[in-house]
Amino acid sequence: MTSALKTEYLTINMGPQHPSTHGVIRFILKTDGEIIYECDPDVGYLHRGIEKIAESVTWQGFVPYTDRVDYVCAMNSNLSYCMAVEKLMGMETEIPKRAEYIRVIVSELNRISSHAVAIGAADMDMGAFTPFVHFLREREHINDLLEMACGARLTYNYICIGGVHNDLPPAFLSKTAEFLDHFEIVVEQINRLISYNQIFIKRFANVAVVPPKMAIDYNLVGPNLRGSGIKFDVRKDKPYSVYSDLDFDIPIGSGRAGTLGDCYDRYMVRVEEIRESIKIIRQCLKQIPAGETKAIVKSTIKPPKGHVYFRTETPRGDTGYFLYSDGKTSPTRLKIRTGSFTGMSIIPEIARGVFIADLVAIIGSLDIVAPELDR
Amino acid sequence: MDATLISIGLDPLTAKITSMVIISVIVLLAFVTIGGILTLVERRISGFMQSRLGPNRVGPQGALQWVADGVKLILKEDLIPEGADRKLFRIAPYFCLVGIFGTMVVFPWGKGVIVADLNVGLFYFISITALVVFGVLMAGWSSNNKWSLLGGMRAAAQIVSYEIPVGMSLLVPILISGTLSMGGIMASQGWLPWEWMVFKSPFAVLSFIIFFIGSLAEANRTPFDLPEAESELVSGYCTEYSGFRYAVFFLSEWANLFVLGGLTTSVFLGGGNLPGALEGFTILSVLVYLAKVAVVIFVVIWLRWTLPRFRIDQLMSLSWKYLLPGAFIAFLGQAAYMLLTQHTPIVQSIIAVLMFLVFVFVLIRFGLKVRVSINEQRIPVNSPASNVS
């Protein structure tokens, strides 16, 4: 008699227009009630063929496209690409010191705003809308600052091959210092509002545990890797630009609310990285020298034949630009290995046996940005 | 009202029916207005909490926004998805509406201002709100949408589980006042804060906390808004609804907020009781009552825009593992407390005053903490002073 009874898994389509998938990511879920049995991410809805476009634009002409690779932290994308090209051309020592400091200041400001959005979005997915709005309010201040520097608020195209496009306006440094004094306290306030909230901790602790070994196997990068307790940061371990002159810590997850490598660890690593970024910018504001902001670069560059894989630490982790040059005016091949891509590839493994509500927490804690994932 | 109608020449039966119709229309209008205004209030308060303005265009300070929203929703097309169970889909919103609207019968607006002071008022209250479960479940099932179905199932599980601790915790006020009638419960309390039900005994405080948490869950408010958790289930059971039917869901949700505040006020917070000297001023009594309700509603809205939401298993374990045993303890403890102190009413009042003082102390501590946060907000950012480098 029992053989006549059978149960079926419920197949649910989550996305591409689901509110919590931030952009257009789709999951095909097989669930047993609310418990996920199998989760199949279907990516590519935002594939714009940026890598194909790169083959037909000039080396400098590709910089605005890097803004669109990850619009939440466009400065960092600019920086990664420009430094990769400089490395390929062998001119990384020619960049003026002031330009290097400006690059670090703007990209760290952008890291703060990106982490603010990541944390806020994770809060919003947990049903707390207010912290998200507060973080967006703070992000507006950063947007104002970056608008002061380069005239754009989201896609900057400020860092260019050889330095930065223009020097900072006179009031930028004092305004940045004022913002940091304000923001340092706001972070703690929002922490009191949400990060230390017991309901929130209960939602994030012990969910989707990524042990260190699994994190390495799936090549998680950035805060997701550090959330699993591995102390690796490209800025510290393989320093580029002027990071070797700056003093900052690398926050890692320690299982403070539950298990090492759970969602809460990843979340708190981001919160602490905001504080570290504030520290870095303060040092830069003190140390920034006067001088030129751009090395002399030809209007049409032709890097010598060869390839490079250059890594920088963007808010979503170690972003690698693979460039292959044939000695022509445009790249033969440009490949962007992004943090969201590896973060997404681990979801089928860790989203087995969790609730649908936890999947939302996983997406939030891995900080997946759809355009960066699909490129 | 019957007497007035008879005096103008109607026979008693017609007078009765006419007065019933008139009262129903008045209450229905009040219900719609309150539901509508509360949507506006919630949006304005949330705007205030999130450093933004909220709706402020229609009418003075956006006061007529809810009318505009209502008109817009009514003018929209009433879509029924393909493959939906059309009968159930159409009827579901009205179950929600009736479930909430029905409570208005025993709603004590103030001293003596009550449509029908049933002798089983509180019991009626709990039973009629159970109709909402049917509405939600029907809406979830009939929409032919898996997210709606999950939302409906969650809602049914949640409301049914939380009704038990809520019902249990209401037994404490019933024990203290010795009646089920809403007017009677209100009359058993005084106008001074330590004469309110909530401070009558330590177990009343416990039952108040359980009742408040439980009724938040029953009203689907954050942190228990799982049935329509927009980041998980899109919009829960009302995903597929549009136009007028959606407006009905919307209305009953916010009216439910008012009902929650009203029940809390009349059972635990002294209702519309006035000092002895002012006895008989009905309008004043209604105003006092509404002011208390407004405070409770503000707290509920405040919670919604502060707290994240629970997960379904945490929600269930909270109900069954903590609230239900807590409600039992409150009930048994109250019985024992009454037995011990029944001959010494002075001890009862001393304990009540002490508990009130503790409450005031906690409130002041909290206020000081909030002041620190407010002062921190005053640190300048992007000020003209920093324009000079």
Place this chain on the structure above:
Amino acid sequence: MNILQIFEQIKQNTDAVVSFQEDEGPTPSIYVRSDSVLSVMTYLKEEEALDFNVLMNHTGFHETESSKLFWHLFFDVSQDESEDHHHEEIRLFWHLYSYKVEHRVTIESSVPIGKAQMDSVVSLWKSANWLEREVYDLLGVTYPGHPDLRRIMLPPDWEGHPLRKDYVAPTSYHGIDNSPSALTKSFEPKGKSK
């Protein structure tokens, strides 16, 4: 350990055909013939002293005849010359890193375009799963041994592999018109317009 030492290690301890490429840009790489990629990778992963526990990146590109394939001077790579007239091939790169020893290496290989097949390394690093799917999707390299080789970025019914140099963008897809508008055509260089 620098890349030269790693190269010597591989040469001594495996029977793979390898060569050292240092005149191609700032990062030198180790060229491995396509049939011995898996064995080299297994060695790199499992050798204690090397311990490459991360596959950072895997990618490739389509090398057309115009760009001269200079290691043909050293190896006879395209054994099936008859199939592959144009010396066109897909060059593949693996970027490995070790968190323990903190060193990195770039492994390089190539497969002829007519027979684009490469051994999958999913068994060694799980991150290879999606990276290989991407290479398959965009470049059309198949990976025997891959557990789930589907298109990842493009829809499953898409035709062609866009990052190949001979790829022509379709003018319509499921009735969606993609032919260039008059405005787009006006930007084309004069010589190219048809």
